Amino acid sequence: KAGVTQTPRYLIKTRGQQVTLSCSPISGHRSVSWYQQTPGQGLQFLFEYFSETQRNKGNFPGRFSGRQFSNSRSEMNVSTLELGDSALYLCASSPGRLTDTQYFGPGTRLTVL
Amino acid sequence: AQKITQTQPGMFVQEKEAVTLDCTYDTSDPSYGLFWYKQPSSGEMIFLIYQGSYDQQNATEGRYSLNFQKARKSANLVISASQLGDSAMYFCAMRPFYTGTASKLTFGTGTRLQVTL
Numbered sequence: 001k002a003g004v005t006q007t008p009r010y011l012i013k014t015r016g017q018q019v020t021l022s023c024s025p026i027s028g029h030r031s032v033s034w035y036q037q038t039p040g041q042g043l044q045f046l047f048e049y050f051s052e053t054q055r056n057k058g059n060f061p062g063r064f065s066g067r068q069f070s071n072s073r074s075e076m077n078v079s080t081l082e083l084g085d086s087a088l089y090l091c092a093s094s095p096g097r098l099t100d101t102q103y104f105g106p107g108t109r110l111t112v113l
Numbered sequence: 114a115q116k117i118t119q120t121q122p123g124m125f126v127q128e129k130e131a132v133t134l135d136c137t138y139d140t141s142d143p144s145y146g147l148f149w150y151k152q153p154s155s156g157e158m159i160f161l162i163y164q165g166s167y168d169q170q171n172a173t174e175g176r177y178s179l180n181f182q183k184a185r186k187s188a189n190l191v192i193s194a195s196q197l198g199d200s201a202m203y204f205c206a207m208r209p210f211y212t213g214t215a216s217k218l219t220f221g222t223g224t225r226l227q228v229t230l
Contacts, residue, residue, distance in 0.1 A: 033218065043204065043220040056217050088156055092218075098210045099146060099165070102218060104158035 001027055004093050004105035012111045018079040021108045025072050025093030031055070032074035033102060034066060037088040046089075049074055050096055078110075086112045115140040117205050117221035124226050126195045133180070134190040134224045136205030144210040147188040148218070149179065152202040161203075164188060195228045202226075 005024045013019050025032050034046040045058040049068035066076040072093075078085055088109050092102035116139040126132040138147065149161040164172045164179045172179045180189040188207075192199055205221040 035218075042222050045217040045219070048217065058217065090156075090158060092158070098208065098216050101148065101160055101163055103160055104150070106155070106157045109156070 004091060004103055006089075006091050006105040006108050008108060009106065010109050010111075012113060013081050014113050015081055015083060017081050018077065019081060019110060020075055020077045021089055021091075021110075023074045023076075023091030023093075023105060025074070025091075026103060028095065029093035029103075030072055030096040031094045031100070031102075032068055032072065033092045033094075034074070034076050035090045035092065036060075037090060037107075038084075038086070043090075046076065081112045083112050086110060115142070115145075115207055115209060115219045117207055117219055119205055119221035119224050121224045122222075124224055125229060126192075126226065127229055128197060129194055131191060131193045132195055132226065134192070134203050134205075134226065136188045136190065136221060138186050138188065138205070138207050140186075140207065140209060142209035142211055146208050146210065147179070147181070148206045148208070149177070149188075149190045150204045150206060150220075151199075152204060152223070154201070158204070162190065192226075197228050197230075200226060200228045 007022045031050045033048040048056040052068045063079045068074045088107045090107045092104045094100035094102045118137045145166045147164045151159045162174045162177045178191045202223045204223045208218045
């Protein structure tokens with residue numbers, strides 16, 4: 001089975017722009033979660049989608065949003081980028097039960113200038 | 114709210130030796146899962162091992178084992194016969210299983226393991 005894929009792998013944007021990141025889960029997985037990883041804050045949960053519905057949300061401002069499509073692929077969007085949004089954004093998929101292990105993709109490294 | 118504590122920012126171990134990475138957690142949820150992930154410098158988080166809170170036996174996966182002490186709320190990762198390729202960041206994580214809580218995967222700050230010759 002192919003693993004979780006994320007595109008693009010690297011991205012450079014300037015302040016004020018918006019960005020969309022994409023995540024394709026492992027085939028058959030219905031849950032997709034997003035995490036932000038920075039040196040200062042570590043790994044922080046952004047949101048989780050299951051069957052096209054947001055199941056859980058972390059403590060991030062409304063500039064961070066996401067969605068999931070009927071094929072379980074997910075996108076996250078960050079509007080009005082700030083310097084502090086520079087981070088590694090990791091996507092993880094699982095079959096869908098809370099007890100299931102989450103498997104991560106390679107991440108998208110976003111740099112905001 | 115749940116919290117994961119990893120008190121060892123960095124560890125060194127010689128090749129072929131065993132090493133223990135510490136993890137303690139705090140949760141009021143009666144049912145939860147504990148996970149360990151490895152993150153090489155490439156950035157990808159690699160799942161290593163899982164332990165359910167009601168599992169009677171400690172989990173093992175090849176060279177990885179989890180020393181689970183529920184009363185102490187600790188879930189230490191033991192890597193036997195270390196290899197150079199084990200050099201990476203290691204994260205302990207936990208997720209409660211009750212849907213009524215904010216059920217998310219919470220990570221510790223990580224331990225950087227360096228395997229030497």
